[in-house]
Amino acid sequence: xxxxxxxxxxRNIQEPVIARIGDLHHNVGNLFLIRDLSDLGSIRQLGKxxxxxxxxxxxxxxxxEFSDYNQVNNLNTEYLSVGDIIRIGTKGEISTLFRENSSHxxxxxxxxxxxxxxxxxxxxxxxxxxxxxxxxxxRLLALIPKETQVLGITGGEPTxxxxxFVDLIALMKSELPMTDVHVLTxxxxxxxxxxxxxxxxxxxxxxxxGIPLYSDYYGIHDYIVQAKDAFDQTMxxxxxxxxxxxxxxxxxxxxxxxxxxxxxxxxYIFRNLPFVEHIAFMGLEFVGYTVANRDILWIEPEDYMDQxxxxxxxxxxxxxxxxxxxxxxxxxxxxxxxxxxxxISDWKRDYxxxxxxxxVLEKCGGVxxxxxxxxxxxxxxxxx
Amino acid sequence: MQSNSIKEFRxxxxxxxxxxxxxxxxxxxxxxxxxxxxxxxxxxxLGDFLLVPSGTVEKVVNKKIDPSSExxxxxxxxxxxxxxxxxxxxxxxATKYRTRKSFLDGFTSLHIFVVSLRCNHSCHYxxxxxxxxxxxxxxxxxxxxxxxxxxxxxxxxxxxxMEFQGGEPLxxxxxxxxxxxxxxxxxxxxxxxxxxxxxxxxxxISDDILDFLKIHEVLISxxxxxxxxxxxxxxxxxxxxxxxxxxxxxxxFRKVLGKDRVSxxxxxxxxxxxxxxxxxxxxxxxxxxxxxxxxxSPYGFALKNYRKNEYETDRFLDFYKSGLExxxxxxxxxxxxxxxxxxxxxxxxFTVFPVGYVDxxxxxxxxxSVIVYNYDGYVYASDESRMLxxxxxxxxxxxxxxxxxRSIFYGEKAKKIADHSVIEGLAGCSDCAFQTYCGADxxxxxxxxxxxxxxxxxxxxxxxxxxxxxxxxxxxxxxxDEVFPIFSSWIKHSLRRQA
Numbered sequence: 001x002x003x004x005x006x007x008x009x010x011r012n013i014q015e016p017v018i019a020r021i022g023d024l025h026h027n028v029g030n031l032f033l034i035r036d037l038s039d040l041g042s043i044r045q046l047g048k049x050x051x052x053x054x055x056x057x058x059x060x061x062x063x064x065e066f067s068d069y070n071q072v073n074n075l076n077t078e079y080l081s082v083g084d085i086i087r088i089g090t091k092g093e094i095s096t097l098f099r100e101n102s103s104h105x106x107x108x109x110x111x112x113x114x115x116x117x118x119x120x121x122x123x124x125x126x127x128x129x130x131x132x133x134x135x136x137x138x139r140l141l142a143l144i145p146k147e148t149q150v151l152g153i154t155g156g157e158p159t160x161x162x163x164x165f166v167d168l169i170a171l172m173k174s175e176l177p178m179t180d181v182h183v184l185t186x187x188x189x190x191x192x193x194x195x196x197x198x199x200x201x202x203x204x205x206x207x208x209x210g211i212p213l214y215s216d217y218y219g220i221h222d223y224i225v226q227a228k229d230a231f232d233q234t235m236x237x238x239x240x241x242x243x244x245x246x247x248x249x250x251x252x253x254x255x256x257x258x259x260x261x262x263x264x265x266x267x268y269i270f271r272n273l274p275f276v277e278h279i280a281f282m283g284l285e286f287v288g289y290t291v292a293n294r295d296i297l298w299i300e301p302e303d304y305m306d307q308x309x310x311x312x313x314x315x316x317x318x319x320x321x322x323x324x325x326x327x328x329x330x331x332x333x334x335x336x337x338x339x340x341x342x343x344i345s346d347w348k349r350d351y352x353x354x355x356x357x358x359x360v361l362e363k364c365g366g367v368x369x370x371x372x373x374x375x376x377x378x379x380x381x382x383x384x
Numbered sequence: 385m386q387s388n389s390i391k392e393f394r395x396x397x398x399x400x401x402x403x404x405x406x407x408x409x410x411x412x413x414x415x416x417x418x419x420x421x422x423x424x425x426x427x428x429x430l431g432d433f434l435l436v437p438s439g440t441v442e443k444v445v446n447k448k449i450d451p452s453s454e455x456x457x458x459x460x461x462x463x464x465x466x467x468x469x470x471x472x473x474x475x476x477x478a479t480k481y482r483t484r485k486s487f488l489d490g491f492t493s494l495h496i497f498v499v500s501l502r503c504n505h506s507c508h509y510x511x512x513x514x515x516x517x518x519x520x521x522x523x524x525x526x527x528x529x530x531x532x533x534x535x536x537x538x539x540x541x542x543x544x545x546m547e548f549q550g551g552e553p554l555x556x557x558x559x560x561x562x563x564x565x566x567x568x569x570x571x572x573x574x575x576x577x578x579x580x581x582x583x584x585x586x587x588x589i590s591d592d593i594l595d596f597l598k599i600h601e602v603l604i605s606x607x608x609x610x611x612x613x614x615x616x617x618x619x620x621x622x623x624x625x626x627x628x629x630x631x632x633x634x635x636x637f638r639k640v641l642g643k644d645r646v647s648x649x650x651x652x653x654x655x656x657x658x659x660x661x662x663x664x665x666x667x668x669x670x671x672x673x674x675x676x677x678x679x680x681s682p683y684g685f686a687l688k689n690y691r692k693n694e695y696e697t698d699r700f701l702d703f704y705k706s707g708l709e710x711x712x713x714x715x716x717x718x719x720x721x722x723x724x725x726x727x728x729x730x731x732x733x734f735t736v737f738p739v740g741y742v743d744x745x746x747x748x749x750x751x752x753s754v755i756v757y758n759y760d761g762y763v764y765a766s767d768e769s770r771m772l773x774x775x776x777x778x779x780x781x782x783x784x785x786x787x788x789x790r791s792i793f794y795g796e797k798a799k800k801i802a803d804h805s806v807i808e809g810l811a812g813c814s815d816c817a818f819q820t821y822c823g824a825d826x827x828x829x830x831x832x833x834x835x836x837x838x839x840x841x842x843x844x845x846x847x848x849x850x851x852x853x854x855x856x857x858x859x860x861x862x863x864x865d866e867v868f869p870i871f872s873s874w875i876k877h878s879l880r881r882q883a
Binding site for chain 1: 737
């Protein structure tokens with residue numbers, strides 16, 4: 001696990017700052033990590049023109065000398081690196097917005113959502129935060145390296161931005177034309193054809209919309225997302241996206257309420273949504289709402305393996321591109337290993353003590369470090 | 385939202401809050417058939433199907449389905465019933481329907497040019513060829529060929545296939561050569577996706593011909609009826625034996641044009657019916673990975689004799705089934721080999737994609753997908769139509785290449801044929817469970833019954849297709865785990881080729 005939030009003591013920073021951590025030794029940037037005393041000369045040279053992040057290992061006398069410099073001191077810098085883009089709040093709170101060596105970076109659009117999924121890992125909040133995050137994201141976008149391969153857009157429900165969502169996709173195209181963009185959305189807003197039409201005019205072919213569909217039966221889907229008519233809206237949204245040549249992926253979260261009709265869902269996808277470019281079946285992250293709803297959600301992966309195998313093999317046999325996310329190899333039948341991907345974000349990924357002796361550790365995507373409950377059947381695999 | 389309503393929205397509700405609790409629902413259009421003692425098959429216009437226990441349809445019609453049952457969910461998800469008079473996903477249904485029928489979008493795409501009736505074979509099932517006869521009499525004239533090509537370019541289809549038939553078209557190679565060069569010339573301004581196919585017996589090849597076919601990327605469709613004795617018995621030729629010549633021809637074509645540009649068709653004759661396995665083995669031996677166990681052409685034999693025909697249809701179905709079983713066994717042993725008719729039907733059954741197979745579609749392939757320019761300049765609605773004309777029945781002659789495009793493709797005859805080409809409106813088809821996967825054949829029914837629709841209980845076309853559909857669905861019902869992995873590999877292979 002990597003922590004994306006830390007806090008220190010702030011001095012002389014009056015406004016929130018969004019900046020990329022520079023390299024002191026090559027004189028690049030104006031925000032620097034200071035972990036030892038060897039950089040004194042450079043710090044003095046830069047003076048008040050830069051911002052310094054002083055590690056908590058540095059004693060107070062040292063930071064005292066620079067008390068009128070812009071800084072956050074007494075900081076745990078373990079998870080910060082040169083190249084990271086961070087936001088410094090006026091109370092010394094530091095959020096990592098972008099990590100240079102990670103392929104799991106996202107723009108966070110909002111905490112709001114028009115659904116209320118029973119297994120939401122990041123429960124929605126009801127305050128209007130769209131402007132707040134818009135400001136952060138537009139500043140962040142300008143700083144992200146142009147050679148970045150992939151960037152997510154997530155929330156909450158990003159399309160709650162409305163017309164500004166189209167602007168965001170246009171901005172992605174102009175700021176990061178080479179970057180693959182992966183938008184996580186429930187797709188309900190795309191039932192409005194004019195939104196999708198406007199999106200299509202941007203012509204950003206790097207964008208893929210990852211949209212959840214939890215059942216072929218509307219009643220089950222609507223129950224899982226806790227919103228009436230959500231299934232119909234998502235289906236119409238998927239059709240509008242196809243009509244306007246947008247790229248789509250289907251995401252299915254595996255739990256007690258979704259597993260029983262997985263084979264029917266697979267057939268439904270092939271019959272009704274054969275245009276989607278990828279289908280991902282995803283293990284449950286046991287956090288957020290899931291904790292409160294554990295009784296109606298938790299199921300051992302072994303107990304849904306029959307349905308999962310039938311669904312995955314059906315779609316694969318019809319030439320569809322299928323993946324399994326978030327399940328360690330030891331919980332999957334070997335016939336399904338070829339569909340397994342290292343999907344858990346690097347900063348959330350964990351391996352257990354048990355895993356250290358596993359023969360397929362290198363190939364395994366591990367487990368959610370964020371999960372408050374894991375299968376008790378995780379076992380190291382030895383070569384027979 | 386008011387804060388109260390937000391609070392209400394954020395509180396978790398039970399499943400029944402989102403599902404209907406009353407057993408009222410509306411029927412959407414579907415058709416059904418008793419598949420076996422235990423099973424019924426339900427199919428809708430979109431090709432969605434359900435295999436359900438006997439008695440289910442009655443329960444559905446009487447609205448005696450428990451809304452919390454898996455069956456209810458299957459029926460809703462499959463667009464068989466709806467909780468509202470107009471289904472909320474009617475736009476999705478419309479798109480699926482439009483997609484299935486989109487083979488119609490371009491109108492006529494297959495243009496058959498009968499460049500000569502002359503042939504060096506005298507196959508007994510052939511209605512049209514002349515072994516003797518002069519070029520002047522039996523080859524198409526350059527003037528008529530030119531007019532035919534101009535008609536072809538009037539078609540709105542973005543894809544055009546020129547198929548050269550005969551007789552043996554390579555005996556009139558100068559006409560093929562002219563047609564291809566002329567079409568390419570004209571296509572500079574039309575910009576169509578233009579393809580060429582020659583249906584040849586592969587016994588008339590020269591290096592010059594091969595060079596030309598290679599340059600213009602022509603596909604070869606040749607005839608191989610099975611093992612040597614069967615092939616030679618079906619396809620008599622004076623002088624050398626046909627089989628050896630065909631194999632030699634196939635090898636020459638493959639060497640110059642590439643293996644994937646040469647395909648084979650076989651004609652099932654009475655003699656063939658005893659040798660499904662041997663026919664398939666021959667195809668395997670000569671490096672083919674597919675065979676088309678083509679239904680017997682009703683123009684070949686016994687057209688006028690119902691009783692004999694009936695017998696032949698049963699025998700054909702036995703032939704098809706043993707052939708398919710043998711092919712399934714081959715696949716189980718790891719040999720990838722497909723039966724083309726089955727692949728066409730499986731694609732219609734399992735996918736929503738358009739399957740434009742001219743012999744089994746609705747509206748029928750006549751004019752909508754295919755047109756034939758005959759050697760004498762007359763234009764016919766299909767290959768079978770011009771064969772019918774050889775016995776002086778000109779019902780499906782649409783005009784002459786000298787006539788206007790409109791009068792040929794949209795004239796009175798075309799309209800009359802269209803009236804009888806839509807299976808959805810034909811007696812006996814309109815309520816058939818297999819309607820969505822089947823097609824209309826006005827030419828066959830006209831030939832047998834004297835009207836373009838015919839009588840379903842007596843129609844061999846119907847009996848044959850019903851037989852195949854029943855067989856395939858029973859396989860899917862009773863031997864799913866065994867056959868589905870094989871069938872799906874065929875569908876996947878076929879979809880990849882079309883992509």
